Amino acid sequence: MSGDELRMPNKLAHETSPYLLQHANNPVDWYPWGDEALKKAKIEDKAIFLSIGYSACHWCHVMEDESFTDPNIAELMNSNFINIKVDREERPDIDSIYMTAIQSMRGQGGWPLSMFLTPDGEPFYGGTYFPPQDRHGMPAFSKVLLAVADAYKYKRTDVEESARVVKETLEKHTKSIDTSEVVDREIYLRAYGVMENNFDQKNGGFGSYPKFPQPMVLEFLLRYYNTDKLGNARALDMVNATLNNMSRGGIYDHLGGGFHRYSTDASWLVPHFEKMLYDNALISRLYTHAFQVTGNNQYKKIATETLDYILREMTDINGGFYSAQDADSEGYEGKFFIWSQEELRKTLTPEQCQIIEKYFAVEEEGYFEGSNILNTPKSIEELASELGEDEASLIGTIQNAKETLFKIRSNRVAPATDKKILTSWNGLMICSLVLAAAVFQREDYLRAAEANARFILDQMVYEGRIMRSHKDNISKIKGFLEDYASLIAGLLSLYEFTLDTKWFTQARHITDNMLDLFWDNDDHIFYDTGIDQESLIVRPRNITDNAMPCGSSIATNVLLKLSVLTGNDRYKNTAEDSLRSVQNFMGQIPIGFGHWLEALDFYLSSPKEIALIGPRDDDNMNSLISAIFSKYIPNKVVAGFNPNDESTYVEIPLLEDKETVENKPTAHICKNYFCLMPVTSEVRLLEQLEEPDNGILRQMF
Numbered sequence: 001m002s003g004d005e006l007r008m009p010n011k012l013a014h015e016t017s018p019y020l021l022q023h024a025n026n027p028v029d030w031y032p033w034g035d036e037a038l039k040k041a042k043i044e045d046k047a048i049f050l051s052i053g054y055s056a057c058h059w060c061h062v063m064e065d066e067s068f069t070d071p072n073i074a075e076l077m078n079s080n081f082i083n084i085k086v087d088r089e090e091r092p093d094i095d096s097i098y099m100t101a102i103q104s105m106r107g108q109g110g111w112p113l114s115m116f117l118t119p120d121g122e123p124f125y126g127g128t129y130f131p132p133q134d135r136h137g138m139p140a141f142s143k144v145l146l147a148v149a150d151a152y153k154y155k156r157t158d159v160e161e162s163a164r165v166v167k168e169t170l171e172k173h174t175k176s177i178d179t180s181e182v183v184d185r186e187i188y189l190r191a192y193g194v195m196e197n198n199f200d201q202k203n204g205g206f207g208s209y210p211k212f213p214q215p216m217v218l219e220f221l222l223r224y225y226n227t228d229k230l231g232n233a234r235a236l237d238m239v240n241a242t243l244n245n246m247s248r249g250g251i252y253d254h255l256g257g258g259f260h261r262y263s264t265d266a267s268w269l270v271p272h273f274e275k276m277l278y279d280n281a282l283i284s285r286l287y288t289h290a291f292q293v294t295g296n297n298q299y300k301k302i303a304t305e306t307l308d309y310i311l312r313e314m315t316d317i318n319g320g321f322y323s324a325q326d327a328d329s330e331g332y333e334g335k336f337f338i339w340s341q342e343e344l345r346k347t348l349t350p351e352q353c354q355i356i357e358k359y360f361a362v363e364e365e366g367y368f369e370g371s372n373i374l375n376t377p378k379s380i381e382e383l384a385s386e387l388g389e390d391e392a393s394l395i396g397t398i399q400n401a402k403e404t405l406f407k408i409r410s411n412r413v414a415p416a417t418d419k420k421i422l423t424s425w426n427g428l429m430i431c432s433l434v435l436a437a438a439v440f441q442r443e444d445y446l447r448a449a450e451a452n453a454r455f456i457l458d459q460m461v462y463e464g465r466i467m468r469s470h471k472d473n474i475s476k477i478k479g480f481l482e483d484y485a486s487l488i489a490g491l492l493s494l495y496e497f498t499l500d501t502k503w504f505t506q507a508r509h510i511t512d513n514m515l516d517l518f519w520d521n522d523d524h525i526f527y528d529t530g531i532d533q534e535s536l537i538v539r540p541r542n543i544t545d546n547a548m549p550c551g552s553s554i555a556t557n558v559l560l561k562l563s564v565l566t567g568n569d570r571y572k573n574t575a576e577d578s579l580r581s582v583q584n585f586m587g588q589i590p591i592g593f594g595h596w597l598e599a600l601d602f603y604l605s606s607p608k609e610i611a612l613i614g615p616r617d618d619d620n621m622n623s624l625i626s627a628i629f630s631k632y633i634p635n636k637v638v639a640g641f642n643p644n645d646e647s648t649y650v651e652i653p654l655l656e657d658k659e660t661v662e663n664k665p666t667a668h669i670c671k672n673y674f675c676l677m678p679v680t681s682e683v684r685l686l687e688q689l690e691e692p693d694n695g696i697l698r699q700m701f
Contacts, residue, residue: 011036016471017087018418019055023064027074030085033094041082041119047152047159048121049081049145052088052095052113055418056261056274056324058333059129060112066132067141073132076142080149081116088113089323089422090469090477093529096540097170102126104169116148121537122163125151167537174541175523183579184587185604191590191597192224192235198591200266204242206591209266213251213259215282216545216594218242222289223601223634236293243290247302250373253337254360255406256313257305259283261327269375270368273327273334273415277314278548280306281428288436292632300440307436310429311448313417318459319451320421320470321429329415336412338371339405347408352401359383359398420471423460423479426452427486428548434493438629446497453494456487457506465532466510481528481551484514488558496638497625499616501650504565504639511562514555515574524577526552543582549595552578556599564607564637567653579603598634605635606671608689611658612640614665616648621665623682628667631689 011031013024023030031037041048051068053060067073077083088095088111095113101123102109115126125148130141152159195217198206205211218239225235246252249268251260258280260271287303290296314322329336341364345353356362360374367373380398384391430449437445460467460475466484468477491507494500517530528540528551542550556578563572579600586593586600610628614621628638639655641648649655653673660666664680669688679685 012085016474016476017055017090017420017469018416018471019053019057019060019087019089020085022055022061023068023085026064026068027071027078028068028083029074029078030083033084033086033091037082037084038119038121044082045119046080046082047124047148048117048119049077049083050086050098050113050115050117051084052086052098052115053111054087054089054324055416056276056326057111058272058274058327059110061328063112063114063129063141067130070132073142073145076145076149080145080152082119089418089420092480092482092542093533093536093540096528096542097536097538098123098126100170100173101166102128104166104173116152118160118163123166124159124163170538174527174538183576183583183600183603187583187587188224188597188600188604190587191220191593194588194590195221196234196238199238203267204238204245205266205268209264210272211263211266211268212547213242213246213262213279213283214591214594215279215286216549216598217591218286218594219289220590220594220597220601222286222293222632223598225293226632226634227601227605239290240294240296243287243299243302247287247298248376250375252302253309254374254376255402255409257307257309259306270373271334273337275325276547277310277321277323277422277425278428280310280314281425281432282548284310285432285435288432288439289632289634292439292630303436304440304442307433307442307445311444315448316419316421316455319448319455320459321426321452323418323420323422323425325417326415329413332369334368334373336409336415338366338368338373340366340371344405347404348401352397352404355383355387355389355394355397356401356405358387420469421455421460422469423456423466423483424468424486424551425548426456427483427488427490430487430490431493434490434497435629438497438625441626449490449494450498453487453490453503464513466513478530478533480530480533481514481518481526481555482548483551484510484518485551485554485558488514489554492558492561497629499612499638499640499648501641501648504650504652507558508562508566511558511571515570518551518555519574525581526555526578528552543585543596544592545595546592552582553593553595553599557595557602560599560602561607561637564609565639565652565654575599575603602635608633608636609654609670609673609675610636610638611654611668611670611675612638612665613643613655613658613660613668614640615642615644616640618665620680624665624667624685627682627685628689631686633689 009024010029012020015021015032020032086094098113098115099109102113105126110128112129114128114130115123117123130144131138133140206214221235221239225232246268251263251268251271258275261274261276262272264270264272284303284306287299291299327333341362344356344362348356359376361377362372380391380395384394430452433445433449436442460470462475466479467475468479468483488507488510491503495503518526520527528542543552544550545553556575559571559575582596586596590597612624639652641655643660658668661678661680666678666680667685668678669676676688679688
């Protein structure tokens with residue numbers, strides 16, 4: 001028998017995380033994070049090696065293949081350390097602490113995150129990926145292990161001093177607060193100026209490379225444009241340039257829909273091929289909003305293809321949404337997605353090939369591992385002119401060819417799917433699906449969003465506590481701030497479109513629990529972990545909007561909306577304190593505070609308050625709701641009830657004393673509870689909605 005056949009699984013074998021299970025048969029004596037491993041480190045007086053990653057992480061796979069499956073390296077690890085493996089998607093609290101630590105040590109971080117800790121969990125040395133041999137200025141992992149083990153045994157004073165310094169840095173980071181009393185309205189303008197200066201004029205997006213989509217930053221630019229369409233046209237130009245280039249590049253999956261994680265180059269051509277649920281939730285929402293603003297049907301196409309991909313490949317039979325799809329298949333990154341010219345010519349007709357090779361910029365030699373990444377540098381109009389083809393005919397040929405290629409691709413070995421279901425990421429997708437259901441009149445999107453909300457509320461709540469993760473019929477890990485806030489956002493979006501009171505009632509109940517668990521009345525800030533969760537070396541508080549919005553910014557957004565709906569001063573005051581705590585960061589480094597800036601926009605504006613009175617299933621009511629969602633109105637709240645059914649009423653001040661006109665479904669448009677004349681027709685409602693929201697400009701100038 002081989003060594004692999006004799007090897008017993010390590011302690012990760014009982015986990016549900018696909019990432020942890022990938023390491024369950026390593027010769028490393030891995031432990032999951034928990035009391036058993038931490039107590040063992042103290043009893044044996046060993047340093048802890050902490051490895052943090054996630055299932056779709058390419059370099060995590062590389063380090064496993066090179067080092068964690070090597071018996072010699074495993075022996076070094078097992079002899080000298082207590083080895084702990086963490087899925088960062090399950091435990092964002094642990095990831096946040098130690099990512100901040102490595103950034104303070106080295107100025108940058110990434111995954112896999114490789115940290116060495118004292119038995120008390122205090123970091124004293126770390127890095128990211130370490131190769132098996134010295135390479136490109138990086139030391140071999142075996143050398144690192146021996147050096148750290150030697151330092152821990154013979155230079156304990158130095159190790160403890162390093163740990164003390166890092167812990168002090170972490171404590172200062174979590175307590176970093178702007179104590180200004182008034183939210184500075186100039187932040188809004190300063191943030192835009194920084195974004196404009198960092199904009200890539202040639203390719204769209206921000207910075208050089210690697211290049212991330214930054215959907216929250218682009219959402220802010222849409223809002224900025226919306227405040228003054230003539231004066232701020234440049235903001236919309238930046239959004240259009242970015243969205244057009246992204247949707248033409250290889251970062252977009254032109255056959256199956258959906259976006260890959262990021263582009264390794266400046267022109268969006270060569271992606272890192274993993275697909276994440278949160279990216280596609282945020283990006284599809286951005287394209288839907290851009291469609292509302294511009295009416296550009298290409299944006300509708302990209303938004304719906306992305307959401308169709310989620311429903312097709314990333315949705316559990318019970319309604320949950322899966323977390324991610326891997327970058328690798330058959331041991332190679334991107335193999336599932338790339339095409340050689342020869343393969344295309346064997347698959348398509350000569351007529352199709354002539355067009356597809358030009359449309360997807362296919363080269364004989366290829367430009368990625370000898371193959372091609374499908375991208376569309378030329379528009380249909382440009383290609384039709386070049387080929388002398390009719391546009392409609394050209395579109396038909398391309399669509400038929402794409403369907404053929406998709407079928408062929410479906411027979412390849414697909415990247416692995418991480419099927420764990422995370423509350424926060426699912427909440428983001430609920431928001432995106434509801435918006436698209438309303439804007440594009442897609443009943444299937446609404447059904448998927450409702451099924452997802454029911455799944456979370458039915459399967460991911462234990463003894464009143466929302467859980468973080470679900471897989472294999474097991475829900476575990478008490479939810480973090482981002483889980484609560486994202487779910488609230490999703491439930492509110494469902495209420496505003498369906499007017500079903502159960503969604504609002506649940507949202508408000510969860511909001512009150514969120515404040516009790518995560519808001520600190522002394523520091524006037526949100527923490528990411530609840531008062532009932534495990535005590536770590538510091539209580540984590542992430543305030544930056546990176547790949548996805550942070551819990552604090554999502555919470556602030558939902559509190560602002562709920563404060564308008566309910567008139568609850570606690571919601572309003574908490575949101576104001578939260579905004580004040582980060583206002584300088586918003587102006588100085590806005591690229592990392594996009595969702596915060598959306599909250600600031602709402603706070604400084606005069607949100608439209610829309611009351612809809614009448615039965616929800618009436619055709620005229622559907623027309624009124626369609627009118628509302630046909631417009632880009634980022635700062636609005638919607639509430640409604642049916643006077644003929646008292647069960648549809650909730651205590652929302654906006655609904656008080658509102659009636660139908662001539663017994664027809666009626667819309668009341670208000671600001672600060674002062675209302676325009678009620679209207680019953682879609683035309684009249686659209687006229688009232690056309691009034692620009694100049695609240696920010698009025699307050700600024």
